[in-house]
Amino acid sequence: MADSTKLRRSAPVRIAHLSQIQTFVTDAPLPAGLASICSHRGIEVVEAMEKPAADIDEPGGEPASTVVRLK
Template identity: 50%
Template sequence: GAISLFLNIGTTTEAVAQELLHHANLMVVTNNMNVANILVANRDCQIIVTGGTLRRSDGGLIGTLATETIRQFKFDLAVIGCSALDGDGDLLDFDIQEVGVSQAILRQSRRTFLVADQSKFKRSAPARIASLAAIDAFFTDRPLAPDLAARCAEWGTEIVISA
């Protein structure tokens, strides 16, 4: 059967969507209008867009409607981005509404991947989504600080570094 996949808001998940253009048997649920528009070109991909309030700055759909849609699914895999990642391994965001959506995604997914480049390590944001401990694999472009890498090993969070 088809693999069910969730892709959330952000340019990094949009890059993941580009990589999925030649994959078949996918059902992608997203709260990112840009992801949906990218995947339109893949005829072997079923696309479901959550409801929600459109944030024009990044094409994100947020709020209660988005969360309610997500709760109706159980995803094989969620690929999420975040606005910032601190030294404790906490995934952070600027928008509390988006945090609720991201937490719902994590709850409804069998496996979770975080995709975040090194620019996210230098930023901070006030709202906490979750810990890397809740993530199965973290895809990034630079090695982590040794203490955070050690924590990820303890948590069983796989770190994948790709240029």
């Protein structure tokens, strides 16, 4: 899992190699290069994001989330 602020930066340590990932969860579309690598390796990409603030005023008053699964 990584939010979109982590997708365009490098870090001094590696958590895992892409070969060890089966599902990538993020809040925004992946950059084209990373999306292509994930697709080629069969990594499922899940984009999870909050719905617009207008939905908060609906019954229940809780923000909902939307999940988009890409293959």
